[in-house]
Amino acid sequence: MNVAQGDVWSPVITPFDADLSVDTERLVAHARWLESHGIGLAVFGTNSEANSLSVAEKQALLSALVESGIDPARLMPGTGHCAIADTVTLTRDAVGLGCAGVLMLPPFYYKGVSDEGLYRYYSEVIERVADPRLRLYLYHIPPVAQVPLSLALITRLREAFPEVVVGIKDSGGDWGHTQALIEAFAGDGFAVYAGSERFLLDTLRAGGAGCISATANVNPAAIAALAANWQAADADDRQRELNALRDLFEGYPVIPAMKAATAHFSARPDWRRVRPPLVALDEGHSAELVQSLEAMGFAMPGLVEVSHG
């Protein structure tokens, strides 16, 4: 196994200034806060608005995170783009900086592409990066990318690149599919991550690695705690608590809602900003969300301190 069982990562949300440029300091502060709660940093994920960032922006941010003292062994940047050259550029940077791995979307413009075409894409990237340190986690997210990664494709990639293709994030939202991935591949150490903490306990009980979850941005401690104590007697109760909070966020567009919560609990209202085509939560919905969160006793302890350090 390349990772310990009970591993939680978060696609770190990305803060923007008034001109929509990235606020690097605020990103580093949020990453430090997540790291302090035991969460790995899957920067440049779907919930990071990664595809709304240019490759050059992501290169600069990744360097800044490592230079700020974030442990690269806790970084798993998303590096998959539609163009192989872009994927190779960012993946090489990640490997060179010592990142734990990369989480790689398939090329997501063309739809209905063949397994053969996807195999050629991933193998071309791996051969161009040409670095034995590369650890590649596949990113299966058909509701957004609309390009699924089949079990046959995963099998073929693992056979061709057993030391490189070492895991997958399943953001399909279908537990049956995550279970099938675990049954097919987890036995010999392939790391299967659920794409939501909703499936954390089921994933760990079935032999999966953990989860890579958006809402770990706002609820890191409780998710990490369940991952660390999944064999405890109260695990099902804790899972239900995680689900209740997740339900609340899923009542809104999730990225704007996480940013609104982070804005409130960090006392940094500028966190609410998103890049188009996303739209920030309006004042009314933000206030409503915060009220619901506070009614649940929710807090983001330590975030104010790290955000104003």
Place this chain on the structure above:
Amino acid sequence: MNVAQGDVWSPVITPFDADLSVDTERLVAHARWLESHGIGLAVFGTNSEANSLSVAEKQALLSALVESGIDPARLMPGTGHCAIADTVTLTRDAVGLGCAGVLMLPPFYYKGVSDEGLYRYYSEVIERVADPRLRLYLYHIPPVAQVPLSLALITRLREAFPEVVVGIKDSGGDWGHTQALIEAFAGDGFAVYAGSERFLLDTLRAGGAGCISATANVNPAAIAALAANWQAADADDRQRELNALRDLFEGYPVIPAMKAATAHFSARPDWRRVRPPLVALDEGHSAELVQSLEAMGFAMPGLVEVSHG
């Protein structure tokens, strides 16, 4: 009207070398050949594998095309990317080089985005480019991008930027939708292009501008001839001939099939290459396609000469 009625453009296919780098000379030759048949050059379209090219590659190619003597007034590059910064970079280049316009995909990673978010995306791009010479053609291609552009969004963009947002390509494949666009917007000069020559005659009769069609890469002269003579007595017969050829190409994955035909009729076998995730037609299907084309009396006159000039 910004364009003459009876206007035909082609998303120019992109030639690759054995290492998958772009063969600029071969691209220029193909563009010249299309130009000589009266076809406008919608380089960097879906059928150009544009999203498999980096922004830097597209910038270099656009400069090379203009430097080679291609008339920029006959260039309409695709410039829409998921990240605003990338869209702005390539759009600025296109405007600076004097291109007739740009064809702009919506940001296509997130699905189910709101009209408000898409409005903010396009208006942010237009405001950042900040050049009165910009002529923006919207690119509606829900089967691929999975992000449709609603009539309400188009109305709002036209109202805000009447001199800039001047047309649309409808690649939805649904004539009823193209007809609705023409009825709603063509009356005051908004240019509605069908995304396939299959709808060329219907589009022109209804008051649309013409078509921007993949298969204009291989069948430019006949498509341009119908566009120029759409009021002739034999127009319906000519439309049926265009459709028969289109049917043949649509019996295969269209991009690989157009490349296979171009490889054969230019006597440049390297034209068959595509970038992953696309897969080139194999030898058997290429031979079968060429045989069918030759049985129809199809040719690409002048292509050998320009390709070996």
